[in-house]
Amino acid sequence: xxxxxxxxxxxxxxxxxxxxxxxxxxxxxxxxxxxxxxxxxxxxxxxxxxxxxxxxxxxxxxxxxxxxxxxxxxxxxxxxx
Amino acid sequence: xxxxxxxxxxxxxxxxxxxxxxxxxxxxxxxxxxxxxxxxxxxxxxxxxxxxxxxxxxxxxxxxxxxxxxxxxxxxxxxxxxxxxxxxxxxxxxxxxxxxxxxxxxxxxxxxxxxxxxxxxxxxxxxxxxxxxxxxxxxxxxxxxxxxxxxxxxxxxxxxxxxxxxxxxxxxxxxxxxxxxxxxxxxxxxxxxxxxxxxxxxxxxxxxxxxxxxxxxxxxxxxxxxxxxxxxxxxxxxxxxxxxxxxxxxxxxxxxxxxxxxxxxxxxxxxxxxxxxxxxxxxxxxxxxxxxxxxxxxxxxxxxxxxxxxxxxxxxxxxxxxxxxxxxxxxxxxxxxxxxxxxxxxxxxxxxxxxxxxxxxxxxxxxxxxxxxxxxxxxxxxxxxxxxxxxxxxxxxxxxxxxxxxxxxxxxxxxxxxxxxxxxxxxxxxxxxxxxxxxxxxxxxxxxxxxxxxxxxxxxxxxxxxxxxxxxxxxxxxxxxxxxxxxxxxxxxxxxxxxxxxxxxxxxxxxxxxxxxxxxxxxxxxxxxxxxxxxxxxxxxxxxxxxxxxxxxxxxxxxxxxxxxxxxxxxxxxxxxxxxxxxxxxxxxxxxxxxx
Numbered sequence: 001x002x003x004x005x006x007x008x009x010x011x012x013x014x015x016x017x018x019x020x021x022x023x024x025x026x027x028x029x030x031x032x033x034x035x036x037x038x039x040x041x042x043x044x045x046x047x048x049x050x051x052x053x054x055x056x057x058x059x060x061x062x063x064x065x066x067x068x069x070x071x072x073x074x075x076x077x078x079x080x081x
Numbered sequence: 082x083x084x085x086x087x088x089x090x091x092x093x094x095x096x097x098x099x100x101x102x103x104x105x106x107x108x109x110x111x112x113x114x115x116x117x118x119x120x121x122x123x124x125x126x127x128x129x130x131x132x133x134x135x136x137x138x139x140x141x142x143x144x145x146x147x148x149x150x151x152x153x154x155x156x157x158x159x160x161x162x163x164x165x166x167x168x169x170x171x172x173x174x175x176x177x178x179x180x181x182x183x184x185x186x187x188x189x190x191x192x193x194x195x196x197x198x199x200x201x202x203x204x205x206x207x208x209x210x211x212x213x214x215x216x217x218x219x220x221x222x223x224x225x226x227x228x229x230x231x232x233x234x235x236x237x238x239x240x241x242x243x244x245x246x247x248x249x250x251x252x253x254x255x256x257x258x259x260x261x262x263x264x265x266x267x268x269x270x271x272x273x274x275x276x277x278x279x280x281x282x283x284x285x286x287x288x289x290x291x292x293x294x295x296x297x298x299x300x301x302x303x304x305x306x307x308x309x310x311x312x313x314x315x316x317x318x319x320x321x322x323x324x325x326x327x328x329x330x331x332x333x334x335x336x337x338x339x340x341x342x343x344x345x346x347x348x349x350x351x352x353x354x355x356x357x358x359x360x361x362x363x364x365x366x367x368x369x370x371x372x373x374x375x376x377x378x379x380x381x382x383x384x385x386x387x388x389x390x391x392x393x394x395x396x397x398x399x400x401x402x403x404x405x406x407x408x409x410x411x412x413x414x415x416x417x418x419x420x421x422x423x424x425x426x427x428x429x430x431x432x433x434x435x436x437x438x439x440x441x442x443x444x445x446x447x448x449x450x451x452x453x454x455x456x457x458x459x460x461x462x463x464x465x466x467x468x469x470x471x472x473x474x475x476x477x478x479x480x481x482x483x484x485x486x487x488x489x490x491x492x493x494x495x496x497x498x499x500x501x502x503x504x505x506x507x508x509x510x511x512x513x514x515x516x517x518x519x520x521x522x523x524x525x526x527x528x529x530x531x532x533x534x535x536x537x538x539x540x541x542x543x544x545x546x547x548x549x550x551x552x553x554x555x556x557x558x559x560x561x562x563x564x565x566x567x568x569x570x571x572x573x574x575x576x577x578x579x580x581x582x583x584x585x586x587x588x589x590x591x592x593x594x595x596x597x598x599x600x601x602x603x604x605x606x607x608x609x610x611x612x613x614x615x616x617x618x619x620x621x622x623x624x625x626x627x628x629x630x631x632x633x634x635x636x637x638x639x640x641x642x643x644x645x646x647x648x649x650x651x652x653x654x655x656x657x658x659x660x661x662x663x664x665x666x667x668x669x670x671x672x673x674x675x676x677x
Contacts, residue, residue, distance in 0.1 A: 043291075047092070
């Protein structure tokens with residue numbers, strides 16, 4: 001899947017999980033940029049991303065991911081045919 | 082709400098929990114408020130978030146206390162000001178096999194050393210339950226233990242006393258024994274739920290290592306739903322009746338087209354066998370006190386013909402009422418509700434036709450309409466929805482179908498009498514009315530928590546609270562059991578009042594709607610006044626608090642001869658001088674144990 005397509009899908013996931021009418025995401029977006037994105041909600045976000053893209057993050061990836069760009073790269077890698 | 086009934090999409094519920102909550106809160110329905118303390122041996126935040134959705138959906142508005150991470154035992158044993166002030170209505174203890182401390186694999190351990198480990202582990206919990214129920218006297222819901230995700234001894238782990246699976250099974254058994262001996266204690270069977278969901282999927286080890294969740298995030302809705310079912314059952318929000326379609330629901334094919342011989346039921350084909358097992362499943366519900374009725378678009382004769390098929394497990398007399406006609410199904414449901422005096426929001430409508438389900442779902446508020454798909458999954462869909470979750474079980478439950486059936490006979494015989502008094506006399510009614518006793522307490526609690534219509538205050542009591550009422554000499558209590566020539570109606574009425582000098586204030590006055598218009602309420606009143614006089618009570622104060630469901634008793638006290646003190650749109654209070662009362666019941670013969 002292309003990075004832009006992944007970003008579009010991710011935006012929908014964020015809207016659902018954080019119940020936002022609209023949200024603008026960039027590769028630099030981090031938990032600091034979104035009000036409700038705390039450590040508890042992080043788990044829920046990861047699980048929603050996994051079910052949306054039908055893939056699993058490795059434990060190491062979850063604990064080292066720094067921003068959305070890194071998340072997108074992992075998803076891209078994992079959903080390659 | 083459809084998204085919250087089984088089969089549900091776990092990921093959708095988790096992802097959309099905020100918008101689901103908003104929708105539930107703004108749907109305008111009235112809810113009872115309950116304080117729930119969640120004492121966790123692992124992270125519980127998301128479990129609580131999702132539990133809130135399921136409870137809101139059941140008409141319960143929860144407020145939560147959550148113990149600090151893994152502080153369940155400390156909170157319970159040593160107290161915690163926050164928890165004490167919270168004063169929970171219900172306690173849920175979320176422990177899992179991650180919290181087992183005693184188990185150590187030792188291949189040199191003897192049987193008796195292992196027994197001691199199990200006993201120590203058990204006592205660690207028992208001590209906590211006792212402490213909690215002493216302090217809060219409220220229902221406790223406790224997880225049993227799920228299976229571990231690995232087996233060091235392989236298959237032998239289950240049978241060898243040194244195996245962890247063996248250890249867990251034995252420990253679980255001890256939990257069940259405690260549950261059998263302690264009424265206000267309920268097991269949340271995560272061992273079953275995790276197996277049903279799939280143990281490998283349930284155990285997400287990364288979620289444990291990183292966040293200290295003892296189960297996978299995606300499995301949380303399964304767990305929360307299971308807890309919610311126990312809680313709603315404790316508060317009397319179980320369903321009471323299965324309303325069943327016939328063609329392609331209870332048998333394969335259309336009896337009107339193919340005749341009795343043409344329908345699929347029995348053991349001849351796979352499809353026939355599936356319908357047979359479904360019928361067995363339905364029939365077993367009668368023993369749980371669940372009522373059955375038919376709602377089918379069919380000529381009546383054809384419907385009866387189908388049910389009389391030689392291989393049919395269900396027969397016409399299994400049903401309280403059979404509506405087989407060409408009316409709209411929602412109208413039939415309204416009629417059934419009227420005839421047996423049960424609100425249709427406690428019905429479960431089972432029909433293979435999505436169009437019929439849709440019209441019933443949209444017309445009848447609060448009715449459950451499971452999305453049954455194919456006959457091979459009917460049982461699973463009904464079963465996993467937990468409509469009839471059993472938390473208490475009394476002998477009246479077993480007899481409930483017979484009692485309602487006798488009631489239908491009464492309705493039919495009523496038509497043969499010239500006037501109503503003549504009919505009442507013909508019933509040869511006798512009542513037993515006396516103060517609460519231990520034997521009846523279960524049924525009294527159950528009736529108290531599910532009566533909505535003939536109930537002036539709609540006050541609810543847990544078994545523990547009711548126990549305290551019984552022991553407290555400042556209360557006057559009465560329960561009534563009604564018999565007539567058609568059978569025993571069981572315990573049908575409950576009255577509680579508390580004394581204040583020469584006054585008695587009524588906390589509760591309720592009656593089962595299946596004995597409406599039988600003068601049972603007068604018999605209760607006469608007995609109450611008698612008991613009051615014996616206790617030196619001069620005034621009885623009655624209270625009415627309006628709910629969405631209890632308008633039938635809004636004039637109960639004036640009908641009793643009370644004088645109105647105060648009346649607003651939502652409530653009213655009344656007074657009766659015991660000296661002024663003249664007995665009102667003259668059709669029921671009343672007995673008691675003697676004494677006061």
